[in-house]
Amino acid sequence: MDHIVVVGASLAGLRAVETLRREGFAGRLTLVGAERHEPYDRPPLSKDYLAGTADRAAIALRKDGFDDLDVVLRLGETAHSLDVDARTVGISDSTVAFDGLLIATGAHPRTLPTQPALDGVHTLRTVEDADAISKWIDGGARLCVIGAGFIGAEVAATARGKGREVTVLEALPQPMVRGVGPVIGAVLARLHRAHGVDLRLGVGVQSIAGEGRVERVHLVDGSVVACDVVLVAIGALPSTDWLTDSGLTVDNGVVCDAALRAAPGIVAAGDVCRWPNAAFDDELMRIEHWTNAAEQGVHAARTLLAGESAEPFVTVPFVWSDQYDVKIQSAGRFSADDRMEVVSGSTDDDRFVAIFERAGRVSGVLGFSQPRRVMQYRRFIADSASFADALAFAAENP
Amino acid sequence: MKIVVDFDKCKSNAVCMGAAPEVFEVRDDNFLYILQEAPGEDQRPAVEEAVRTCPTGAISVEG
Numbered sequence: 393m394d395h396i397v398v399v400g401a402s403l404a405g406l407r408a409v410e411t412l413r414r415e416g417f418a419g420r421l422t423l424v425g426a427e428r429h430e431p432y433d434r435p436p437l438s439k440d441y442l443a444g445t446a447d448r449a450a451i452a453l454r455k456d457g458f459d460d461l462d463v464v465l466r467l468g469e470t471a472h473s474l475d476v477d478a479r480t481v482g483i484s485d486s487t488v489a490f491d492g493l494l495i496a497t498g499a500h501p502r503t504l505p506t507q508p509a510l511d512g513v514h515t516l517r518t519v520e521d522a523d524a525i526s527k528w529i530d531g532g533a534r535l536c537v538i539g540a541g542f543i544g545a546e547v548a549a550t551a552r553g554k555g556r557e558v559t560v561l562e563a564l565p566q567p568m569v570r571g572v573g574p575v576i577g578a579v580l581a582r583l584h585r586a587h588g589v590d591l592r593l594g595v596g597v598q599s600i601a602g603e604g605r606v607e608r609v610h611l612v613d614g615s616v617v618a619c620d621v622v623l624v625a626i627g628a629l630p631s632t633d634w635l636t637d638s639g640l641t642v643d644n645g646v647v648c649d650a651a652l653r654a655a656p657g658i659v660a661a662g663d664v665c666r667w668p669n670a671a672f673d674d675e676l677m678r679i680e681h682w683t684n685a686a687e688q689g690v691h692a693a694r695t696l697l698a699g700e701s702a703e704p705f706v707t708v709p710f711v712w713s714d715q716y717d718v719k720i721q722s723a724g725r726f727s728a729d730d731r732m733e734v735v736s737g738s739t740d741d742d743r744f745v746a747i748f749e750r751a752g753r754v755s756g757v758l759g760f761s762q763p764r765r766v767m768q769y770r771r772f773i774a775d776s777a778s779f780a781d782a783l784a785f786a787a788e789n790p
Numbered sequence: 791m792k793i794v795v796d797f798d799k800c801k802s803n804a805v806c807m808g809a810a811p812e813v814f815e816v817r818d819d820n821f822l823y824i825l826q827e828a829p830g831e832d833q834r835p836a837v838e839e840a841v842r843t844c845p846t847g848a849i850s851v852e853g
């Protein structure tokens with residue numbers, strides 16, 4: 393293999409480049425990224441960076457530069473097409489031949505069908521988005537967040553930390569109820585209300601309105617939220633537009649095999665990748681979390697180098713979220729209809745661990761400020777342990 | 791191999807403990823404890839995974 397092209401210069405793409413060099417790939421390496429910046433970390437964009445306690449340098453993903461990686465960086469350039477048979481990728485106005493291709497184009501925010509292009513209406517994915525939102529928050533703006541998922545909740549918490557007026561609108565009856573169920577959804581709701589968020593649940597957004605800049609959000613029930621800035625945080629979509637005519641299977645992400653191969657010599661990693669996860673009965677999964685992107689970047693690079701003998705990527709998804717002074721962590725794949733058992737602490741406090749059961753096995757764990765326990769139960773999930781075993785462990789380790 | 795953790799960066803999320811439980815432990819007080827500052831070579835793959843997956847880049851290895 394002479395030339396490997398990595399498309400997407402963020403966490404997964406960078407980890408892939410680092411791995412290729414570390415594992416002895418001596419050929420040419422090109423890293424293409426649509427953003428002008430060297431790879432940076434996204435989780436702080438809704439937390440420390442937005443709060444102003446981490447600066448641009450602190451969120452750089454590679455502190456020691458790129459010299460030792462011997463990689464051609466093509467930043468601020470977009471890949472727009474892929475020809476699988478010819479083994480070329482179209483980048484800006486050039487056509488680049490590759491022997492190996494790693495797709496790490498991540499995801500981008502979903503928007504509302506009625507989202508107007510008004511000043512003050514934002515989504516959050518890039519450092520520019522964060523800079524714009526933090527300017528509003530620092531300027532005293534009243535914030536209205538649409539969507540009480542991780543990113544919406546974190547921005548709400550950060551803005552409350554700065555004393556801003558915050559309204560959060562959520563269509564479902566509890567925050568994140570589809571993922572964590574009504575009990576923990578209610579704990580999250582309590583957490584935000586205790587910190588002064590005006591949390592409105594089960595409400596639909598009719599429109600976002602204002603003269604020149606956003607001034608209010610109209611709800612389906614006729615009520616109106618007055619605000620100066622709106623964050624639309626209703627999820628993300630995989631960035632696969634450029635692959636539409638490529639012949640790769642694209643269906644809610646680039647569909648890969650167990651070793652993250654999309655086609656011979658073509659692999660994918662990170663938020664854009666959908667693959668069968670043997671830890672969950674080969675369920676096709678696409679995961680939008682940091683740890684997964686870091687690990688898949690490494691794995692997909694190894695698959696490229698290994699060829700036929702590549703190994704499957706198997707993982708128990710893990711995510712963390714910092715909201716106020718609570719460290720929320722979860723691992724596994726659980727849904728609201730799984731049985732839930734609180735095994736440590738109590739959901740009346742902001743410090744507890746709950747585990748979830750499906751078909752006799754531990755399907756997931758979620759903790760508030762209990763990182764040690766979450767990691768211990770994550771191991772039960774990885775080992776496909778029975779729920780009874782996890783409960784026995786819980787009895788001895790409250 | 792010597793383990794160095796930058797405790798100004800560490801956020802005690804225990805990801806490293808998931809990767810290398812014999813080297814890192816986050817206890818119930820929510821602080822990270824390094825169980826072995828100079829683990830044996832058999833721990834290297836696990837420690838390297840911890841370095842790569844630590845969300846704050848707090849861990850480094852000397853030697």
Ligand SMILES: Cc1cc2nc3c(=O)[nH]c(=O)nc-3n(C[C@H](O)[C@H](O)[C@H](O)COP(=O)(O)OP(=O)(O)OC[C@H]3O[C@@H](n4cnc5c(N)ncnc54)[C@H](O)[C@@H]3O)c2cc1C
Nearest residue numbers: 400402403404426434435471497498499662663680681682
């Ligand atoms: C505000 C925020 C907070 C988060 N907080 C957490 C958290 O607390 N915990 C957690 O686990 N996860 C968190 N995440 C998720 C985590 O950041 C992502 O899972 C991770 O960034 C995915 O990395 P990636 O490399 O797969 O994709 P991305 O980071 O999305 O990067 C993809 C890159 O590819 C580029 N690109 C796209 N299309 C093209 C193209 N055609 N040509 C060239 N380049 C292209 C994009 O510009 C982008 O730079 C957060 C995300 C955000 C936005």
Ligand code: SF4
Nearest residue numbers: 800801803804806844
């Ligand atoms: S993974 Fe990193 S941040 Fe988390 S506890 Fe370990 S050293 Fe600290």
